[in-house]
Amino acid sequence: MSKDKLWGGRFTQPTDKFVEEFTASIDFDKRLYHQxxxxxxxxxxxxxxxxxxxxxxxxxxVHGLRAILEQIEAGEFDFSIxxxxxxxNIEARLSAAIGEAGKRLHTGRSRNDQVALDIRLYLRxxxxxxTTYLDxxxxxxxxxxxxxxxxxxxxxxxxxxxxxxxxxxxxxxYVEMFKRDKARLEDCxxxxxVLPLGAGALAGTTFPIDREYVAxxxxxxxxxxxxxxxxxxxxxxxxxxxxxxxxxxxLSRISEELIIWSTSAFQFIELSDGFCTGSSIxxxxxxxxxxxxxxxxxxxVYGNLIALLTVMKSLPLAYNKDMQEDKEPLFDTxxxxxxxxxxxxxMIREMRVNTESMxxxxxxxxxxxxxxxxxxxxxxxxxxxxxxxxxKAVAYCVENQMDIIDLSLAEWQLFxxxxxxxxxxxxxxxxxxxxxxxxxxxxRERVWSExxxxxxxx
Ligand code: ARG
Numbered sequence: 001m002s003k004d005k006l007w008g009g010r011f012t013q014p015t016d017k018f019v020e021e022f023t024a025s026i027d028f029d030k031r032l033y034h035q036x037x038x039x040x041x042x043x044x045x046x047x048x049x050x051x052x053x054x055x056x057x058x059x060x061x062v063h064g065l066r067a068i069l070e071q072i073e074a075g076e077f078d079f080s081i082x083x084x085x086x087x088x089n090i091e092a093r094l095s096a097a098i099g100e101a102g103k104r105l106h107t108g109r110s111r112n113d114q115v116a117l118d119i120r121l122y123l124r125x126x127x128x129x130x131t132t133y134l135d136x137x138x139x140x141x142x143x144x145x146x147x148x149x150x151x152x153x154x155x156x157x158x159x160x161x162x163x164x165x166x167x168x169x170x171x172x173x174y175v176e177m178f179k180r181d182k183a184r185l186e187d188c189x190x191x192x193x194v195l196p197l198g199a200g201a202l203a204g205t206t207f208p209i210d211r212e213y214v215a216x217x218x219x220x221x222x223x224x225x226x227x228x229x230x231x232x233x234x235x236x237x238x239x240x241x242x243x244x245x246x247x248x249x250x251l252s253r254i255s256e257e258l259i260i261w262s263t264s265a266f267q268f269i270e271l272s273d274g275f276c277t278g279s280s281i282x283x284x285x286x287x288x289x290x291x292x293x294x295x296x297x298x299x300x301v302y303g304n305l306i307a308l309l310t311v312m313k314s315l316p317l318a319y320n321k322d323m324q325e326d327k328e329p330l331f332d333t334x335x336x337x338x339x340x341x342x343x344x345x346x347m348i349r350e351m352r353v354n355t356e357s358m359x360x361x362x363x364x365x366x367x368x369x370x371x372x373x374x375x376x377x378x379x380x381x382x383x384x385x386x387x388x389x390x391x392k393a394v395a396y397c398v399e400n401q402m403d404i405i406d407l408s409l410a411e412w413q414l415f416x417x418x419x420x421x422x423x424x425x426x427x428x429x430x431x432x433x434x435x436x437x438x439x440x441x442x443x444r445e446r447v448w449s450e451x452x453x454x455x456x457x458x
Contacts, residue, residue, distance in 0.1 A: 006088050015082075025324050026079050029086045031331060033072045035121035036086050037065045039114065042217040043197060044105055052108060052207050057101035064098040065090070085324075086118070087111045108209050110201035112231040112319040117197045119326065121218065123240060126334045127189050133341035134182045134247075138175055138454070140348040145171040145451050149444060152359040152429050153268065154367055161365025164429040167358060169442040172450055174254050179454070181247040188243050192236045195220035199230035202318040232318040234308065234326050241305040244333045245298075251340055252298040255291035258351070262288050267357045272350040275343075290347055294340045301336055304329035359429065366394050366404050368427040371435065372419075375426050379418040389415045 005011070041062050048058030068090055071077040083089045088111075095102035145168040155165035195218060198204070198211035204227045211223045224230040261268035271288055279285035311325045369390050376386035393415045397404060404427055412419040425431055437443035 004082060006083075006092060020084075021081055023084065023321070024081045025085045025327065026081055026083065026089055028327050028331060029115075029118075029324075030072075030079050030089070031327075032086050032115075032118040032122055033077075033090065034069070035118040036090055036114070037069050039117045039121060039197065039218065040090070040105060041065055042214050043109055045217065046210050046214045047104070047107055047207075049213060050208055050210055052209070053101075053104045057104050060098045060101040061094065061105050064094045064102060067097065068093055085111070085115075087114050108200065108205040108207035109197065110199075110231070112201050113197050113199040116199075116231055116233070117195065117218075119237065119330070120192050120194070120196065123192050123237065123330065123334075124189065126338075127185050127192065127240065130244075130334070130337055130341065131182050131185055133338055133345065134178050134185075136345040137341055137348065138178050138182075140345045141171050141175050141178070142451060142454060144168075144348060144351065144353070145175070145447070148353055148355075149448060149451075151353060151355045152362040152433065154358075154362045154365060155442070161361075161367050163370055163436075164362040164367045164432045165442040166433055166444060166447050167353065167355075168451070169447045172447060172454075174250065175454055177250040177253075178247075181243065181250060184243040184246065185240070188236065188239045191239060193220055193222070194236075195223045196230035196233075199224065199227035202228055202231055228318045232315070232320075232323075234312055234323060237326055237330055238305070238308055238312065241301075241308055241329065241333055244337050245302050245305045247337060248294075248298040248301040248340065251344060252295045254344075255295040258291040258347075259288050259295070266361070267354055268361070269354060270352040271347060272352070274350070275347045290343055294344065297336050297340060301333050304333045362429045363405070364403070366397065368404060368429065368432045369394055371426050371432045372404070372423065374435075375423060376416055376418055381416070381418060386416075 005015070044053070044058050044061040044065075047053045048055045068077065077089075077093070079089055080092075083092050091102070091105060094105065148167040148171065151167035152164055153167045153170060154161045155163050155170070195211065195215040197214055198209055215221075215223050224233075258269065258271065260266055262271055271286075271290070273286070275288070275290040276286045277289045279287065307329045308326055311322050315322055372393070373383065373386040373390045376389060377383050381389070393407065393412065394404070396402075396411070396414070397407065405424075409419070409421060409423070412423055426435065434443045434445075437446060439446065
């Protein structure tokens with residue numbers, strides 16, 4: 001019946017049962033119970049300090065809210081769909097438990113600023129948790145990079161052999177990506193970490209509230225500056241979803257590589273059994289399910305970003321019920337990103353690297369052809385001419401089913417008279433790698449010092 005509703009005053013008919021279910025958010029926003037209670041305690045204390053409600057009431061409210069927190073955590077709280085959302089579930093229970101004082105809690109506040117507060121508090125903690133998981137993954141990559149400072153591999157462009165690189169260098173590329181993800185999230189946190197409470201429904205409140213005091217209690221370094229924006233802004237959530245999408249894109253790329261590298265054609269790595277499954281029909285199969293699933297889960301995270309962007313598109317100011325749809329994409333993204341990062345860190349740590357097959361592949365596919373061209377440039381040939389000469393040498397090798405290192409000096413000289421015996425030192429895979437001794441290059445000492453840099457927090 002309408003009379004059971006906290007907002008039932010102006011209604012004479014009960015809410016349709018299905019409408020009640022359709023509009024309720026309690027099934028998913030109950031996740032916010034902790035933040036809701038924390039925010040309410042800070043709000044009540046402020047109301048008391050400002051003399052807006054009696055201090056005895058504040059004591060009862062705080063006490064009552066703490067008891068509710070315990071009930072929820074003990075699994076003894078009965079969430080009610082009729083009470084729509086977490087805010088009204090808690091408030092109704094509080095009033096049932098402590099009476100009059102409980103009914104004073106919502107003074108000078110609206111669910112519109114309350115829900116914005118709860119989401120910001122929740123997301124703030126989750127962003128910090130995600131950056132911690134990112135640190136674990138970065139550390140796992142660094143450990144593998146340290147262990148593979150002498151592991152040669154073919155570097156690819158177009159997934160065709162391009163130039164030899166160190167496997168450590170390849171891993172450090174992902175370290176760069178995940179460090180950017182972390183920096184992006186830390187930047188996003190600045191916009192999340194702003195107190196919206198005090199905006200009321202949309203216009204502020206008639207009570208002499210102290211927003212700074214609430215901000216202080218809840219560790220917000222700043223308060224929002226426009227009440228309409230405070231209740232209608234979900235940019236901070238969109239930003240998080242965009243950052244999470246980029247992060248998942250990175251995970252999908254490394255997933256794809258792990259999947260390719262563990263094929264029998266490549267045999268560059270072996271994932272430990274704990275991260276793979278077998279096939280119910282093919283006895284030989286060991287499938288890389290974890291990276292496949294992370295690659296697949298990238299889709300839902302992108303979807304969540306588009307979902308919320310679309311919810312927010314064209315919404316008039318200020319709060320609209322549409323915005324209740326912000327939570328599920330947000331929660332799903334948080335769960336997906338945390339799960340993916342956690343499992344990935346362990347998987348990278350346990351990954352076995354097949355250094356022989358990697359370094360064998362590093363020398364195939366004429367991977368040091370660019371080194372020959374560079375050699376000719378050092379002997380005075382313009383780069384374009386050098387490129388042409390080496391291209392012909394490669395065609396010769398293809399025709400005669402040879403590799404570049406099999407060419408004799410006489411054969412080399414068919415393509416350029418400038419080639420001498422010193423060519424043989426510069427076309428080994430190791431020489432090719434170590435010759436790329438520029439900042440950001442794959443030379444061993446560069447990669448080593450990059451690992452030290454990152455370890456030192458740079
Ligand atoms: N459950 C609502 C949401 O998640 C809380 C805010 C409702 N405000 C309102 N005026 N109906 O957005």
